[in-house]
Amino acid sequence: MKTLLILGAGKEQVAAIAAAKAKGIRTVALDFNPKADGRDLADEFHLVSTRDKAAILNFVDGYKARIDGVMTIASDIPHMVSAAAEKLSVRHIPVAVAELCVHKLLMKEKLRHAGVNVPVFARISTLKDLEAFIAKAGFPIVIKPVDNSGARGVQRLTAGMDIAEAFDYSRGFAYSGEVIAEKFVTxxxxxxxxxxxxxxxxxxxxxxxxxxxxxxxxxxxxxxxxxxxxxxxxxxxxxxxxxxxxxxxxxxxxxxxxxxxxxxxxxxxxxxxxxxxxxxxxxxxxxxxxxxxxxxxxxxxxxxxxxxxxxxxxxxxxxDLATSQRYFFPSPGTIRRIDGLGTAQDMPHIRKVDIWARPGETVATLENHPSRVGYVISCAPTREEAVAAAQAAVAKVAFTVEA
Ligand SMILES: Nc1ncnc2c1ncn2[C@@H]1O[C@H](COP(=O)(O)OP(=O)(O)OP(=O)(O)O)[C@@H](O)[C@H]1O
Ligand SMILES: [Mg+2]
Missing domain, CATH: 3.30.470.20 (ATP-grasp fold, B domain)
Incomplete structure:
Protein backbone atom coordinates (compact mmCIF):
# COMPACT_ATOMS: atom_id res chain seq x y z
CA MET A 1 0.00 0.00 0.00
CA LYS A 2 1.31 3.43 -0.94
CA THR A 3 1.25 6.45 1.35
CA LEU A 4 0.53 10.06 0.35
CA LEU A 5 1.43 13.04 2.51
CA ILE A 6 -1.15 15.83 2.10
CA LEU A 7 -0.25 19.30 3.30
CA GLY A 8 -3.43 20.70 4.78
CA ALA A 9 -6.55 18.88 5.92
CA GLY A 10 -8.98 21.77 5.54
CA LYS A 11 -12.09 22.07 3.38
CA GLU A 12 -10.03 22.56 0.23
CA GLN A 13 -7.82 19.51 0.80
CA VAL A 14 -10.62 17.04 1.56
CA ALA A 15 -10.86 16.15 -2.15
CA ALA A 16 -7.23 14.99 -2.16
CA ILE A 17 -7.70 12.86 0.93
CA ALA A 18 -10.89 11.34 -0.52
CA ALA A 19 -9.36 10.67 -3.95
CA ALA A 20 -6.33 8.93 -2.44
CA LYS A 21 -8.42 6.83 -0.08
CA ALA A 22 -10.75 5.80 -2.90
CA LYS A 23 -7.84 4.15 -4.67
CA GLY A 24 -6.40 2.45 -1.62
CA ILE A 25 -3.62 4.94 -0.91
CA ARG A 26 -2.94 5.61 2.76
CA THR A 27 -3.29 9.29 3.64
CA VAL A 28 -1.22 11.25 6.13
CA ALA A 29 -2.53 14.79 6.54
CA LEU A 30 -0.94 17.76 8.31
CA ASP A 31 -2.76 20.84 9.53
CA PHE A 32 -2.27 23.34 12.33
CA ASN A 33 -6.03 23.35 12.95
CA PRO A 34 -7.13 20.53 15.29
CA LYS A 35 -10.67 20.91 13.91
CA ALA A 36 -9.66 20.62 10.24
CA ASP A 37 -12.53 19.25 8.11
CA GLY A 38 -10.49 16.37 6.72
CA ARG A 39 -9.04 15.25 10.02
CA ASP A 40 -11.25 12.19 10.48
CA LEU A 41 -11.19 11.23 6.83
CA ALA A 42 -7.41 10.97 6.72
CA ASP A 43 -5.82 7.71 7.87
CA GLU A 44 -3.40 9.75 9.94
CA PHE A 45 -3.61 13.34 11.07
CA HIS A 46 -0.81 15.35 12.66
CA LEU A 47 -0.94 18.84 14.12
CA VAL A 48 1.74 20.51 12.04
CA SER A 49 1.49 23.94 10.43
CA THR A 50 1.77 23.66 6.66
CA ARG A 51 3.53 27.04 6.62
CA ASP A 52 6.25 25.95 9.05
CA LYS A 53 8.96 24.46 6.87
CA ALA A 54 11.14 23.34 9.77
CA ALA A 55 8.21 21.57 11.41
CA ILE A 56 7.25 19.82 8.17
CA LEU A 57 10.82 18.66 7.53
CA ASN A 58 11.09 17.54 11.12
CA PHE A 59 7.87 15.54 10.77
CA VAL A 60 9.02 13.92 7.55
CA ASP A 61 12.41 13.13 9.06
CA GLY A 62 10.91 11.43 12.06
CA TYR A 63 8.26 9.49 10.13
CA LYS A 64 9.01 5.81 10.44
CA ALA A 65 7.24 4.34 7.41
CA ARG A 66 7.75 5.11 3.73
CA ILE A 67 5.95 8.10 2.17
CA ASP A 68 5.55 7.80 -1.62
CA GLY A 69 4.37 11.29 -2.52
CA VAL A 70 3.40 14.78 -1.34
CA MET A 71 0.70 17.13 -2.58
CA THR A 72 -1.79 19.79 -1.62
CA ILE A 73 -4.82 21.54 -3.11
CA ALA A 74 -5.54 25.27 -3.10
CA SER A 75 -3.07 26.22 -0.40
CA ASP A 76 -0.35 28.38 -1.92
CA ILE A 77 2.52 26.37 -0.47
CA PRO A 78 4.26 24.67 -3.42
CA HIS A 79 7.57 25.49 -1.72
CA MET A 80 6.54 23.42 1.31
CA VAL A 81 5.37 20.56 -0.92
CA SER A 82 8.69 20.61 -2.78
CA ALA A 83 10.78 20.85 0.39
CA ALA A 84 9.01 17.84 1.92
CA ALA A 85 9.16 15.88 -1.33
CA GLU A 86 12.85 16.65 -1.77
CA LYS A 87 13.59 15.33 1.70
CA LEU A 88 11.59 12.18 0.91
CA SER A 89 13.16 11.78 -2.54
CA VAL A 90 9.76 11.63 -4.21
CA ARG A 91 8.54 13.45 -7.33
CA HIS A 92 8.34 17.27 -7.16
CA ILE A 93 9.32 20.47 -8.89
CA PRO A 94 12.59 22.05 -7.70
CA VAL A 95 12.28 24.04 -4.46
CA ALA A 96 13.70 27.11 -6.24
CA VAL A 97 10.94 26.93 -8.87
CA ALA A 98 8.27 26.59 -6.20
CA GLU A 99 9.74 29.55 -4.30
CA LEU A 100 9.67 31.68 -7.43
CA CYS A 101 5.98 30.86 -7.82
CA VAL A 102 5.05 32.27 -4.41
CA HIS A 103 6.74 35.62 -5.00
CA LYS A 104 4.66 37.83 -7.29
CA LEU A 105 7.53 40.16 -8.15
CA LEU A 106 10.28 37.61 -8.86
CA MET A 107 7.74 35.57 -10.83
CA LYS A 108 6.79 38.55 -12.99
CA GLU A 109 10.44 39.40 -13.61
CA LYS A 110 11.11 35.87 -14.78
CA LEU A 111 8.03 35.89 -17.01
CA ARG A 112 8.85 39.26 -18.56
CA HIS A 113 12.40 38.10 -19.20
CA ALA A 114 11.06 35.00 -20.98
CA GLY A 115 8.88 37.13 -23.26
CA VAL A 116 5.60 36.14 -21.62
CA ASN A 117 2.91 38.81 -21.89
CA VAL A 118 2.49 40.33 -18.41
CA PRO A 119 1.12 43.74 -17.38
CA VAL A 120 3.61 46.58 -16.98
CA PHE A 121 4.81 46.34 -13.36
CA ALA A 122 7.34 47.69 -10.88
CA ARG A 123 8.71 46.97 -7.44
CA ILE A 124 7.39 49.58 -5.01
CA SER A 125 9.59 50.28 -2.02
CA THR A 126 8.55 53.84 -1.26
CA LEU A 127 5.62 56.14 -1.92
CA LYS A 128 7.88 57.95 -4.42
CA ASP A 129 8.23 54.68 -6.40
CA LEU A 130 4.46 54.40 -6.50
CA GLU A 131 4.04 57.98 -7.68
CA ALA A 132 6.67 57.44 -10.36
CA PHE A 133 4.95 54.23 -11.50
CA ILE A 134 1.57 55.95 -11.76
CA ALA A 135 3.14 58.84 -13.69
CA LYS A 136 4.57 56.33 -16.16
CA ALA A 137 1.81 53.70 -16.42
CA GLY A 138 -1.26 55.84 -15.74
CA PHE A 139 -4.38 54.86 -13.78
CA PRO A 140 -5.93 52.44 -13.14
CA ILE A 141 -3.26 50.38 -11.48
CA VAL A 142 -3.23 47.38 -9.14
CA ILE A 143 -1.13 47.31 -6.02
CA LYS A 144 -0.53 44.10 -4.07
CA PRO A 145 1.75 42.44 -1.56
CA VAL A 146 4.38 40.27 -3.29
CA ASP A 147 3.82 37.28 -1.04
CA ASN A 148 0.21 36.87 0.00
CA SER A 149 -2.84 35.21 -1.60
CA GLY A 150 -6.63 35.19 -1.57
CA ALA A 151 -6.60 38.78 -2.91
CA ARG A 152 -5.46 39.98 0.53
CA GLY A 153 -4.10 43.49 0.18
CA VAL A 154 -4.89 43.62 -3.55
CA GLN A 155 -6.36 47.00 -4.57
CA ARG A 156 -7.29 48.67 -7.83
CA LEU A 157 -6.41 52.33 -7.69
CA THR A 158 -7.95 55.03 -9.82
CA ALA A 159 -7.39 58.78 -10.02
CA GLY A 160 -8.24 60.70 -6.87
CA MET A 161 -7.62 57.87 -4.39
CA ASP A 162 -5.34 58.23 -1.40
CA ILE A 163 -2.36 56.30 -2.74
CA ALA A 164 -0.33 56.71 0.46
CA GLU A 165 -3.05 54.96 2.43
CA ALA A 166 -3.37 52.25 -0.23
CA PHE A 167 0.38 51.65 -0.19
CA ASP A 168 0.41 51.23 3.59
CA TYR A 169 -2.60 48.92 3.45
CA SER A 170 -1.05 46.60 0.86
CA ARG A 171 2.30 46.63 2.62
CA GLY A 172 0.51 45.52 5.79
CA PHE A 173 -0.38 42.23 4.07
CA ALA A 174 3.15 41.56 2.80
CA TYR A 175 5.10 39.12 4.96
CA SER A 176 8.30 40.59 3.50
CA GLY A 177 6.99 44.17 3.54
CA GLU A 178 7.38 44.29 -0.26
CA VAL A 179 4.75 45.55 -2.67
CA ILE A 180 4.32 45.37 -6.45
CA ALA A 181 2.31 47.71 -8.68
CA GLU A 182 0.90 46.69 -12.05
CA LYS A 183 -1.03 48.36 -14.79
CA PHE A 184 -4.66 47.22 -14.46
CA VAL A 185 -5.45 45.16 -17.56
CA THR A 186 -9.01 45.50 -18.83
CA ASP A 320 -19.34 19.16 -22.10
CA LEU A 321 -21.57 20.62 -19.40
CA ALA A 322 -21.72 24.11 -17.95
CA THR A 323 -21.15 25.11 -14.34
CA SER A 324 -21.60 28.37 -12.51
CA GLN A 325 -20.56 29.42 -9.03
CA ARG A 326 -21.66 32.43 -7.03
CA TYR A 327 -20.70 33.41 -3.49
CA PHE A 328 -22.69 34.79 -0.59
CA PHE A 329 -21.57 38.21 0.57
CA PRO A 330 -23.80 39.26 3.47
CA SER A 331 -23.50 42.83 4.70
CA PRO A 332 -20.97 43.34 7.51
CA GLY A 333 -22.09 42.66 11.07
CA THR A 334 -23.21 39.75 13.22
CA ILE A 335 -25.20 37.01 11.52
CA ARG A 336 -28.46 36.35 13.39
CA ARG A 337 -30.26 33.97 11.03
CA ILE A 338 -29.71 32.18 7.74
CA ASP A 339 -32.88 31.16 5.88
CA GLY A 340 -33.59 29.43 2.62
CA LEU A 341 -30.66 27.04 2.49
CA GLY A 342 -32.82 23.97 1.89
CA THR A 343 -34.85 25.75 -0.79
CA ALA A 344 -31.66 26.76 -2.59
CA GLN A 345 -30.31 23.21 -2.41
CA ASP A 346 -33.46 21.77 -3.98
CA MET A 347 -33.55 24.14 -6.95
CA PRO A 348 -32.98 22.82 -10.48
CA HIS A 349 -29.34 22.33 -11.56
CA ILE A 350 -27.95 23.13 -8.10
CA ARG A 351 -25.20 20.67 -7.18
CA LYS A 352 -23.78 22.23 -4.06
CA VAL A 353 -24.62 24.91 -1.52
CA ASP A 354 -22.12 25.51 1.23
CA ILE A 355 -22.14 28.16 3.93
CA TRP A 356 -19.40 28.13 6.52
CA ALA A 357 -20.48 31.15 8.55
CA ARG A 358 -22.84 30.38 11.44
CA PRO A 359 -25.32 32.54 13.34
CA GLY A 360 -23.43 34.48 15.98
CA GLU A 361 -20.37 34.91 13.79
CA THR A 362 -19.36 38.27 12.41
CA VAL A 363 -19.00 39.10 8.74
CA ALA A 364 -16.14 41.42 7.79
CA THR A 365 -16.43 44.16 5.19
CA LEU A 366 -15.79 43.00 1.65
CA GLU A 367 -12.01 43.29 1.24
CA ASN A 368 -10.75 39.93 0.06
CA HIS A 369 -11.76 36.33 -0.50
CA PRO A 370 -11.82 35.34 3.15
CA SER A 371 -14.78 37.72 3.53
CA ARG A 372 -16.94 35.33 1.52
CA VAL A 373 -19.14 33.12 3.69
CA GLY A 374 -20.32 30.44 1.28
CA TYR A 375 -21.32 29.62 -2.28
CA VAL A 376 -23.65 27.79 -4.64
CA ILE A 377 -22.57 25.79 -7.68
CA SER A 378 -24.86 24.75 -10.49
CA CYS A 379 -24.30 22.34 -13.35
CA ALA A 380 -26.51 22.48 -16.45
CA PRO A 381 -26.44 21.79 -20.20
CA THR A 382 -25.75 25.43 -21.11
CA ARG A 383 -23.89 28.32 -19.54
CA GLU A 384 -27.02 30.49 -19.57
CA GLU A 385 -28.98 27.87 -17.61
CA ALA A 386 -26.13 27.33 -15.17
CA VAL A 387 -25.71 31.06 -14.46
CA ALA A 388 -29.44 31.63 -14.07
CA ALA A 389 -29.69 28.67 -11.68
CA ALA A 390 -26.77 29.83 -9.52
CA GLN A 391 -28.11 33.38 -9.34
CA ALA A 392 -31.60 32.17 -8.46
CA ALA A 393 -30.25 29.93 -5.69
CA VAL A 394 -28.14 32.73 -4.18
CA ALA A 395 -31.22 34.95 -4.14
CA LYS A 396 -33.15 32.33 -2.12
CA VAL A 397 -30.79 32.48 0.84
CA ALA A 398 -31.44 35.33 3.26
CA PHE A 399 -28.94 36.44 5.89
CA THR A 400 -30.28 38.43 8.81
CA VAL A 401 -27.34 40.53 9.93
CA GLU A 402 -27.10 42.97 12.82
CA ALA A 403 -24.83 45.82 11.78
N1 LIG B 1 -2.78 43.84 -13.22
C1 LIG B 1 -4.01 43.36 -13.11
N2 LIG B 1 -4.96 43.68 -14.02
C2 LIG B 1 -6.23 43.22 -13.90
N3 LIG B 1 -6.63 42.40 -12.93
C3 LIG B 1 -5.71 42.03 -12.00
C4 LIG B 1 -4.38 42.50 -12.03
N4 LIG B 1 -3.72 41.98 -10.98
C5 LIG B 1 -4.61 41.23 -10.31
N5 LIG B 1 -5.80 41.24 -10.92
C6 LIG B 1 -7.01 40.50 -10.51
O1 LIG B 1 -7.02 40.40 -9.11
C7 LIG B 1 -6.90 39.03 -8.74
C8 LIG B 1 -6.08 38.93 -7.49
O2 LIG B 1 -4.73 39.29 -7.78
P1 LIG B 1 -3.56 38.25 -7.56
O3 LIG B 1 -3.88 36.96 -8.21
O4 LIG B 1 -2.31 38.89 -7.94
O5 LIG B 1 -3.64 38.12 -5.99
P2 LIG B 1 -3.92 36.84 -5.10
O6 LIG B 1 -3.74 37.29 -3.72
O7 LIG B 1 -3.10 35.71 -5.61
O8 LIG B 1 -5.47 36.55 -5.33
P3 LIG B 1 -6.19 35.23 -5.88
O9 LIG B 1 -6.14 34.28 -4.74
O10 LIG B 1 -7.56 35.73 -6.23
O11 LIG B 1 -5.46 34.76 -7.08
C9 LIG B 1 -6.29 38.34 -9.94
O12 LIG B 1 -6.57 36.98 -9.96
C10 LIG B 1 -6.94 39.09 -11.06
O13 LIG B 1 -8.27 38.63 -11.29
MG1 LIG C 1 -3.78 34.94 -7.73
Missing part, protein backbone atom coordinates in the same frame (compact mmCIF):
# COMPACT_ATOMS: atom_id res chain seq x y z
CA UNK A 187 -10.51 42.41 -20.34
CA UNK A 188 -12.01 39.05 -19.50
CA UNK A 189 -10.62 37.54 -16.30
CA UNK A 190 -9.97 33.82 -16.62
CA UNK A 191 -8.87 30.92 -14.44
CA UNK A 192 -6.87 28.22 -16.17
CA UNK A 193 -5.51 25.00 -14.82
CA UNK A 194 -3.44 22.15 -16.10
CA UNK A 195 -0.99 19.39 -15.35
CA UNK A 196 2.34 18.61 -16.96
CA UNK A 197 2.60 14.88 -17.35
CA UNK A 198 5.43 13.17 -19.22
CA UNK A 199 6.48 16.56 -20.56
CA UNK A 200 3.08 17.25 -22.10
CA UNK A 201 1.04 20.19 -20.87
CA UNK A 202 -2.64 19.34 -20.47
CA UNK A 203 -4.80 22.42 -19.98
CA UNK A 204 -7.80 20.84 -18.28
CA UNK A 205 -9.63 23.78 -16.73
CA UNK A 206 -10.77 27.05 -18.30
CA UNK A 207 -13.35 29.29 -16.59
CA UNK A 208 -14.47 32.89 -16.95
CA UNK A 209 -14.23 34.66 -13.60
CA UNK A 210 -17.13 36.82 -12.51
CA UNK A 211 -16.04 40.30 -11.54
CA UNK A 212 -19.44 41.97 -11.72
CA UNK A 213 -18.88 43.05 -8.10
CA UNK A 214 -15.71 44.95 -8.99
CA UNK A 215 -17.39 48.28 -8.28
CA UNK A 216 -19.07 47.12 -5.02
CA UNK A 217 -15.89 46.86 -3.01
CA UNK A 218 -13.65 49.63 -4.39
CA UNK A 219 -10.65 49.64 -4.11
CA UNK A 220 -10.68 45.90 -3.39
CA UNK A 221 -10.93 43.28 -6.11
CA UNK A 222 -13.25 40.53 -5.07
CA UNK A 223 -14.20 37.78 -7.51
CA UNK A 224 -17.74 36.41 -7.30
CA UNK A 225 -17.35 32.92 -8.70
CA UNK A 226 -17.16 32.05 -12.35
CA UNK A 227 -18.60 30.20 -15.28
CA UNK A 228 -17.73 27.30 -17.58
CA UNK A 229 -17.58 27.25 -20.59
CA UNK A 230 -15.85 30.46 -21.56
CA UNK A 231 -17.50 33.04 -23.78
CA UNK A 232 -14.25 33.29 -25.79
CA UNK A 233 -14.10 31.98 -29.33
CA UNK A 234 -11.95 28.82 -29.75
CA UNK A 235 -9.05 30.79 -31.33
CA UNK A 236 -9.05 33.30 -28.45
CA UNK A 237 -9.18 30.51 -25.89
CA UNK A 238 -6.22 28.89 -27.61
CA UNK A 239 -4.19 32.11 -27.30
CA UNK A 240 -4.81 32.14 -23.54
CA UNK A 241 -3.91 28.45 -23.20
CA UNK A 242 -0.67 28.91 -25.13
CA UNK A 243 0.39 31.90 -23.00
CA UNK A 244 -0.49 29.93 -19.87
CA UNK A 245 1.69 27.00 -20.93
CA UNK A 246 4.50 29.33 -21.98
CA UNK A 247 4.40 30.98 -18.56
CA UNK A 248 4.34 27.72 -16.60
CA UNK A 249 7.30 26.39 -18.56
CA UNK A 250 9.20 29.69 -18.29
CA UNK A 251 8.93 29.46 -14.51
CA UNK A 252 10.43 25.97 -14.64
CA UNK A 253 7.31 23.98 -13.87
CA UNK A 254 8.09 20.74 -15.69
CA UNK A 255 5.86 18.35 -13.79
CA UNK A 256 2.55 18.49 -11.97
CA UNK A 257 0.02 21.25 -11.50
CA UNK A 258 -0.21 24.87 -12.62
CA UNK A 259 -3.05 27.31 -12.00
CA UNK A 260 -3.20 30.45 -14.09
CA UNK A 261 -4.76 33.82 -13.32
CA UNK A 262 -5.15 35.05 -16.89
CA UNK A 263 -6.81 37.90 -18.76
CA UNK A 264 -7.94 38.02 -22.35
CA UNK A 265 -7.32 41.72 -22.81
CA UNK A 266 -9.61 44.13 -24.60
CA UNK A 267 -6.60 44.57 -26.91
CA UNK A 268 -7.02 40.96 -28.05
CA UNK A 269 -3.89 39.73 -26.26
CA UNK A 270 -3.60 37.10 -23.52
CA UNK A 271 -2.04 38.32 -20.25
CA UNK A 272 -0.59 36.35 -17.37
CA UNK A 273 -1.37 37.81 -13.94
CA UNK A 274 0.23 34.92 -12.14
CA UNK A 275 0.88 31.20 -12.15
CA UNK A 276 0.54 29.09 -9.03
CA UNK A 277 2.43 25.77 -8.87
CA UNK A 278 -0.42 23.90 -7.24
CA UNK A 279 -3.97 22.76 -7.84
CA UNK A 280 -6.68 25.41 -7.63
CA UNK A 281 -9.00 26.23 -4.79
CA UNK A 282 -12.58 27.40 -4.83
CA UNK A 283 -13.98 24.08 -6.14
CA UNK A 284 -12.38 24.53 -9.56
CA UNK A 285 -10.26 21.37 -9.77
CA UNK A 286 -12.40 19.09 -7.63
CA UNK A 287 -15.99 20.06 -8.51
CA UNK A 288 -16.52 22.41 -11.42
CA UNK A 289 -14.05 20.95 -13.93
CA UNK A 290 -14.85 17.27 -13.22
CA UNK A 291 -18.59 18.00 -13.39
CA UNK A 292 -18.30 19.83 -16.68
CA UNK A 293 -15.67 17.72 -18.47
CA UNK A 294 -15.24 14.49 -16.53
CA UNK A 295 -11.49 15.17 -16.21
CA UNK A 296 -10.44 14.66 -12.60
CA UNK A 297 -6.99 16.14 -12.12
CA UNK A 298 -7.06 15.66 -8.36
CA UNK A 299 -7.32 11.94 -8.98
CA UNK A 300 -4.60 12.15 -11.64
CA UNK A 301 -2.22 14.16 -9.45
CA UNK A 302 -2.68 11.70 -6.58
CA UNK A 303 -1.42 8.98 -8.93
CA UNK A 304 1.40 11.13 -10.29
CA UNK A 305 2.53 12.14 -6.80
CA UNK A 306 2.94 8.55 -5.60
CA UNK A 307 4.55 7.44 -8.87
CA UNK A 308 1.63 5.49 -10.36
CA UNK A 309 1.23 5.22 -14.13
CA UNK A 310 -1.27 7.65 -15.63
CA UNK A 311 -3.05 6.84 -18.88
CA UNK A 312 -3.05 10.08 -20.96
CA UNK A 313 -6.66 9.25 -21.94
CA UNK A 314 -7.62 10.50 -18.48
CA UNK A 315 -6.88 14.05 -19.65
CA UNK A 316 -9.47 13.88 -22.44
CA UNK A 317 -12.91 15.41 -21.69
CA UNK A 318 -15.79 12.98 -21.83
CA UNK A 319 -18.63 15.50 -21.52
Missing amino acids: GLQISTEGLIHDGIFHCTGFADRNYTRLDDAVPFMVEDGGDIPTILAPAQKKLVELEFEKAARALGIDWGPAKGDMIFGDDGKPYVIEIAARLSGGNFCYDKVPWSTGVDIVDILVDMAVGNEVDPARFVPIR
